[in-house]
Amino acid sequence: MAMECDSEAKQMEEACHDMSSLEDLASRGAWRSIIDKVSRARALSLLHKPHDHLTYLAFNALAFTKLRRFNEASSELDSLEDLDSSHYRYETYPKIYPNRVGSMVPFSLRWLHALIPIKLGQRQQGMDRFYTLLDFVRLKLLQKQNHHNLSLSLNLWRQREVFVVNCIIGHHLSQKEFGVCLSLMKELLSRDFSDPLLVSQLGYMQLQIGDLEGAKVSFFKVEDLGKSNGSLSDVEFKNLVNRNKALIYLVGKDYVSAVREYEECIERDSADVVAVNNKALCLMYLRDLSDSIKVLESALERVPTVALNETLVVNLCSMYELAYVNHSDIKRTLSSWIARVAPDDFDASCTRT
Structure with missing residues (x-):
């Protein structure tokens, strides 16, 4: 996700030390290289300004x-003070940042501050922090709405509101707390019922929750909306x-x-991994294991950087186990290929070799 030091991405582009190389490494999934780069920058004292460190x-x-x-992620976060501390505001350092005001804390850092406790099994603390983050984002939205000339910034904070709500919904869904999820989504939609992605999520x-008729109504609503939302291309909407x-x-x-339906998607966009994966599953349900395997293998060969995700690989390995006596050898071959092309964060254990 984007790493803005303030609500304006422009400030980060202008100010942050060697920002483009970090973003490039992140886009390629080279997470170990990022850790090495940060370690070297700290050891050589290359970070001079407060926002560089953040x-x-x-x-x-x-x-x-x-x-x-x-x-280790938690240890990094523990080294910080309160994220709203004056130490992390531009105006505290007028000589370094003349005429700049606001927080220099990257939004991603606030998100990680909420996420990490959940990953460490401290769910309640993490959920409390996510709701605090949602309040923070909505306060920013109110402030931006009072400045009509900041439309780009307003859209950015709207996207962040949707992102944080989806994070919260995801954690509630994992606990089967469906009522809370529906309430959160309907609250979002009460302010903007024109986003086909949000209506689809509903x-x-x-x-x-088994409300098939309600889902049909929502999906019909998506079709009625048309491509009214500028964030989707014509192909993405269809x-x-x-x-x-x-x-x-x-x-x-x-x-x-x-x-x-899935074949229509793949004809328009061969990198539609959801359609590829689900088409393969449908073929498996139709007892056509050979074709279902071909669909997934073809996607991995055609668009490996897009198609290489744990869910698709787990499904492919399950199909190998059903289809072949020598599935262990085939999965080892797949594992070797994954080791060569996968990003650092790919969970290789999903091949079950």
Whole structure:
């Protein structure tokens, strides 16, 4: 995720020490290289300004988190004071940052501050921090709404509100707390019912609680909206509609119709991994293991950087186990290939070799 030192990405671009190389490493999943780079920068005292330390700390904590080294990520965060401390505000250092005001704490650092306790088994503390973060984001939104000339910044904070709410929903869903999830999503939609992604998410939740008719209403609403939301391209919107239709077919065990919807998605965008994965599963349900394996293998060969995710690999390995007596050898070959091309944070244990 983006690492802005303040609400304006521009400030980070102008100010942060060697920012582009850190972002490049993150985009390639080179998390171990980030940890090495931060360690060297600290050892050589290359970080001179207060925001440099915060930015590098944020990337370091994120890298540890991606590598599932949560105790080390927690140690990084423990070295900080209160994130709203005056020590982390530009105006505290007028000689270094003339005419700048506001927090220099990257948003990602606030997110990690909430996430890490959950990863360490301290769920209540983490959830409390997520709700505090949501209050923080909504306060920022109110402030931005009073400055109509800051439309880009306003959109950024709206995206962050959706992101934080989705994080909270994800943790509630893991505990099957569906009522809270529905309330949170409906609260978001009460302010903007024109986002097809959010309306689709409401439909997915309704399916999880067994409200098939409610999900159908939500998915029809998505089709009615059309591509009204600028964040989706025409292809992305059409694929969203197809995937929603396919889910309804899946619930009704009409796998042939679901495959047809997913094939339309893949024809438009061969990198639509959700469609690829779900098409393969539908073929497996139709007892066509050979074709289901071909679908996943083809995706890994065609777009490895996109298709290489744990869910798809787990499903492929399960299909190998069902289809082949010598599945252990085949999975070892897959593991060797993954070791060469996967990002640092890929969980290689998903091959079960």
